[in-house]
Amino acid sequence: MKRITELKRDIRFVSFSAVGGYEEGIGPLGKNFDIIDNSGKFGQKTWELAEGEMGRICLNTSFTKSGLSHTDIDIIVAGDLQNQCVATSLGLASFGIPYIGVYGACSTCTESLMILSSFMNSNPDIKYGAAVTTSHNSAAERQFRTPIEYGGQRSPSAQWTSTAAGSFILGDRGKVRISSYMPGRIIDGVTSDGSNMGAAMAFAAADTIKSYFEESGEKSDEFDYIITGDLGRVGSDILYDILKNEVFGFETIHRDCGLILYDSEKKDVHSGASGCGTSASVLASHFLPMLEEGKIKKILFLSTGALMSPSSLLQGESIYGIAPLIKLEYIEDI
């Protein structure tokens, strides 16, 4: 099985942005976010529309930073957690950009960047493409669990869905390159506990990381970090158990976006952050800036998704995980 695609075309991050709500603003990365709306409403009348508008604002910020407008973008790849990904389609419609909708649960950010770079690699006439990923705590809570007004109790392994968006414009300039990608496989998380999705996704992350090193022949010490999306504390510990004898020094170079977004002193998020906006906003506000400044040179970036629905949980089905991967490198142009 051939899983890794090395991109022939030199595709780089032209610009990237992160937008979030109150909880994200008071977190350790809050000052790196481009826009924080403490109300989480983004001027909209429903949480569902608020999520779409957050994505639109986020992409608009990336346009401003890059000096590009929506008419310069030939394709957009995007998704969210709402049923039928409706936040994304309503939020991005006004741009009029050709659109590819993806559903990868919380793996959407990496999945989108992978698909976008494939489209750009297949067609050199596509000069610029965009990817957007969003999640919204209030929209997710009432869809997946109960409306927040109910004040439902959460278990210690549960995670906090972020109100966050990340957007990325890819093109032929910038200092960070996507050099290869590898899709994830659908791996049984061996649990049907919807309050323990970090555990359910850990096996998929392990499968991807192990397979990547086997197929590429690269070594873990070539990388500054190996980053996962939102395994949280519980999922990360399971991942260490699986990989401790497989990937040299894994625990030292591993970072999980779900353990970076919030400050556990200020906000009790139990096992960590989740939601597909987590890996998207942490990539845009933390890892890409570090890469762009050359503080780190090479990373493997995985978003992690839990493939389930409220119905499948009620019906007692297992939660499956998926973890696509992209390799990002700092390019020092001479």
Next chain:
Amino acid sequence: MKRITELKRDIRFVSFSAVGGYEEGIGPLGKNFDIIDNSGKFGQKTWELAEGEMGRICLNTSFTKSGLSHTDIDIIVAGDLQNQCVATSLGLASFGIPYIGVYGACSTCTESLMILSSFMNSNPDIKYGAAVTTSHNSAAERQFRTPIEYGGQRSPSAQWTSTAAGSFILGDRGKVRISSYMPGRIIDGVTSDGSNMGAAMAFAAADTIKSYFEESGEKSDEFDYIITGDLGRVGSDILYDILKNEVFGFETIHRDCGLILYDSEKKDVHSGASGCGTSASVLASHFLPMLEEGKIKKILFLSTGALMSPSSLLQGESIYGIAPLIKLEYIEDI
């Protein structure tokens, strides 16, 4: 804006299959379906699992026809209509093939083939890839409307969600080539009536078809058919109104999968078939066999999706449409 990608690599349909339920079996294409399960249950205990199993069986049939097995396939691109696309992830997990999940509402079939051919074009080491699309009437009715036991009345513009799957294996052999693709744009359907989705999607189909001829410089009389996914009677009539002065002879060469799948004498489906399994199964059971035999030589194939969720309809939002396109050609190898 550059929307069309001409595929450099010669990517062909190695095999394709259609699977359906009772209504599909008694329709005009019933004899061309590979497998019909009159119960619609496919041996499963829930409609949701039945949809996933239908997809799995359909892909397995394509393996058998091609002489390939799941270990020969490097990537699978797939989706369905269930919340969080859970039918697909549960149904296809056992194959262990790297997976790209898409959400394009009823445009999933064309969207999947487009993404799959892009991945294969980007990486010549991927010898074979697969695409699967499913929808299930009973799973869709209780998710989008009411459980079928309620016997809710349907309006004349409503459509019948098909219980159908289409699967496709792409590779370097076969007689039908995907020569180019073009993603759709998110276009306002100017209605919030969930019983009139054909109308909502017609504008997106018109945008794609008009833009295709403008950008390619090709003429409509070069094509045997221009095919849409599931506009039904109402949507097709709107499309004729929009395109009558734009695309020469459009009404003559237009076919809509939603008007082909069922026999209106045997089954009152109101405005026609819908559901993403419609265009997938009609492509696999009707148009691809005609292309493979050389009865037709060149078609434009669009699946049409209505971007909405039950929540967005209840909140009064407009239904947006999307219509990606692929160009398929019969190749007479000398």
